[in-house]
Structure formats: C-alpha cells, structure tokens
Amino acid sequence: MKTSSSRHIVFITGAFVSHHCWDEWQTYFQRKGYTTLAPPWPYKDGTAAELRARQPNDVDLATMTLTQVIDHYVAVITSLPEKPIVIGHSTGGLLTQIMVNRDLAAAGVAIHSLPPLGVIPYEFSFLRGSWKSLGLFTPLEETYLMRFEDFQYAFVNGMPLEEQKAAYDAFVIPESKTVVRGALTDAAKVDFEKPHAPLLFTAGSTDHLIPTHLNKRNVEAYEENDSVLDFKEFSGRNHFVLGQPTWQEDADYILEWLDTVAVTSKVSQAT
Template sequence: METSKTKTIVFVTGAFVTHHGWKDWQTYFESKGYTTLAPPWPYKDGTAAELRARQPNDTDLAALTLSHLVDHYADIVKALPEKPIIIGHSLGGLITQILINRDLGVAGVAIHSVPPQGVIPYEFSFLKAGWKALGLFTSLDETYLMSFEDWQYAFVNEMSLEDQEKAYEENTIPESKTVARGGLTSAAHVDFEKQHPPLLLTSGSIDNIIPPHLNKRNFKAYEQNGSVLEYKEFEGRNHFVVGQPTWKEDADYILEWLAKNA
C-alpha cells in the first residue's frame, strides 16, 4: 500500500485520561521535524481538574459512543492536507487500528492497544482493571471516574506512591460508560484480512489493564498478507507508558520505525 514521507502526526488519546498527556511527546516529535496534533475527545477539552468537577453529571460525555468517537478522529484526519501518521494509546490504539484499517493514515502505531472486536480479552488482570468502566447495573446517564485505588492497579503499578498521586491528579478524568461498552461491539471491528498501511503494535511487560499476552494476540489476529506489521514488547512498562520516565526510549523506537516505514 502506498506511503509517503509525511511529517504530520495525530496522537489519539485513550480512555480515562486527558489529551494533555501527549504534551511531552508532541514537543519531542516536533523537535524531530514533525507537525503534531493531539485533539481531545468530544466534551473533554479541559484540564483534568475541570473535567473531574463535572463528575458524574456530564450528560454529553456520558452519551458519547465509540462509533461517534471513531468518526470524530476520522473527520480530523480526513480534514488534513495529507494522510498523517496516527499514534494512539490504549483505546486510542484501538482507534488507530480502525483508522489504519480504513486506510486513513500512512502508518500507525498502537501503544498498548485495546483489542478490536473478536480478540476476546479474557486475561484476569484486564478484567480486574477494566470491568468497572462498563458501569454494569449503574446509570448510563452518569460518567465513570476511576478511583485512585483502581488507577494504581490499572495504570501506575510499580511506581512510587508520590508519582502515582501526581499522575492521577494531572491525568485522570471521567469517562463515558457507553464508549467503554462499545469496545465489545461492531464499533470496534477491524478487518484483519485486509491489506493495510504499516502498523506497529507495542506492549509493556508489567501492564495490567492491557497485558502483553493480550497485545500479542491482537497482533497475531492480523492476516500475514504482505502488509508491514510489527510487534514490540518493552520491559518494565505499565499502562501509564506515555508518561513513564522511560517514555522517550519508546518514542525513539517509534521514530526509528517511522523513518523506515512512513
């Protein structure tokens, strides 16, 4: 599939966290000559503190669906003068996989990606870390806010308490339960047999919510049809990988991969 040496990157944010978490990545990639965008989700254009203050009564965010979210990013990408590189984390990784599957980018990087429909996430740590976001037996008119205790397990395990608290205050925001449930529906569909632009999937050895075994099954679901498809597991990375002290090592690996494939 045709690629070009594009210099535009769209960063796609995952669930539970603010898009401001990409700030250091944007600065770093821009220092390497790229133009970057890290658009917020609909109804999430604010600081973490501002968005938490709306909990649980942000009815607009509560009504957001995964289909609308994917379309939101698809519209952003389509409006650009050239196809961009798309880099997403967690649910943003799933969105990246979907957009690359639709041939809307010249290359994609899915960081610790939520798996598409058909890759059943049966791993215990995934279920423990993520089931509350589905909001079973609770009102879909209210948003879900991850507790600090759940944040410690799902995102920042094996970090110091001080760093865990800082990461929570700066990043954690309310979430739409309907978006979380959308990951179990056709809104999360990827045609694994279709040829696609170059795609890199990365995982972290200590990620609880998206453990490496789940990432590897996501990777293996793709048909080996000649498309560029690569997988990389990083040692010592949890789900807060975008903000861990080691983030620049991951970014450098991605930059090298993009230099060869985008």
C-alpha cells in the same frame, strides 16, 4: 506494501485520561520535524480538574458513543492535507487500528492497544482493571471516574506512591460507560484480512490493563500479506507508559521505525 513518509502525526488518547498525556510526545516529535495534533475526545476539552468538577453529571460525555469518538477523529484526519501517521494509546490504539483499516493513515502505531472486536480479552488482569468502567447496574447518564486505588492497579503499578498520586491528579478524568461498552460492539470491528499501511504494536512487560499476551493475540489476528506489521515489547512499562520516565526511549524506537518505513517507501517509489 503500503508505506508513506508523511510529516503529520495525530495522537489519539485512550479512555479515562486527558489528552494532555501527549504533551511531551508532541514536543518531542515537533523537534524532529513533524507537525503534530493531539485533539481531545468530544466533551473532554479541559483540564483534568475542570472535567472532574463535572462528575458525574456531564450528560453529554456520559452518553457519548464509541462511534462518535471514531467519527470525531475521522473528521480530524480527513481535514489534513495528507494522510497522517496515527499514534494511539489503549482505546486510542484501537482507534489507530480502525483508522489504518479504513486506509486513512499513512502509518499507525498502537501503544498497548485495546483489541478490536473478535480478540477476546480474557486475561484476569484486564478484567480486574476494566470491569468497573462498564458501569453495570449504574445510570448511563452519569460518567464513570476511576478511583485512585483502581488507577494504581490498572495504570501506574510499580511506580512510587507520590508519582502515582501526581499522575492521577494531572490526567485522570471522567469517562463515558457507553464508549467503554462500545468496544464490545461492531463499532470496534476491523477487517484483519485487509492489506494495510505499516502498523507497529508496542507492549509493556508490567502492563496490567493491556498485558503483553493480549497485545500479541491482537497482532496475531492479522492475516499475513504484504503489509508491514511489527511488534515490540518494552521491559518495565505499565499502562501509564506515555508518562513513565522511560517514555522517550519508546518515542525514540517509534521514530526509528517511522524513519525505516519512510526509507522503504522511497525505495519502493524509486523502483
């Protein structure tokens, strides 16, 4: 069993939204004694308004690949003095799985994770919420910006309209269609049979984009071995889970899970 008591956390955001969705999470974990980083994807270091102002002609962002995003976070992680805990949401959850699979993380938390290659997301709500981002029959040199109506369905369903609008204005940014398409290639592959560091998956009962059933099939793809592999479904969480009023309850659960993993590590090392 691989476990660790790392005090560094790297947060990885998903597609379509700014890395500032981690701001409150960083503050929370810093107060608990962790050193945290939430680096943006390449070409996304700006406010949502600044990045939307470049839409759709930000060619560097538009032509970025999933492999570039992965390499970017590998460089961040390997620059740290110890293997960090990696916590990712959605596409960031997929990247978390990849970092754990490459043995670059002390532990991983995949929040409403986009599944790796081989776990086919056939759920209707996933297809409805994501197919436009592939940009079929549109120029790959132009970025994709999710419309508010699509954001309502894919991210903030069930929330009051004013909160939906505020979330859209604060966080939604242009995206690379090539990154989205990269999730359908070997760049998104992991070895489900390989032993790995502790890995926690969380799901939300009202998430349209990554529904609980898809999360469970992601977890069930892993082979049973001595690795720690856990799953938790939270009631009433949509895909905007990081910014819902209940976000701290989720963070509390993750912190408790990390503390349990650290205790297990100390016991294992002592024996």
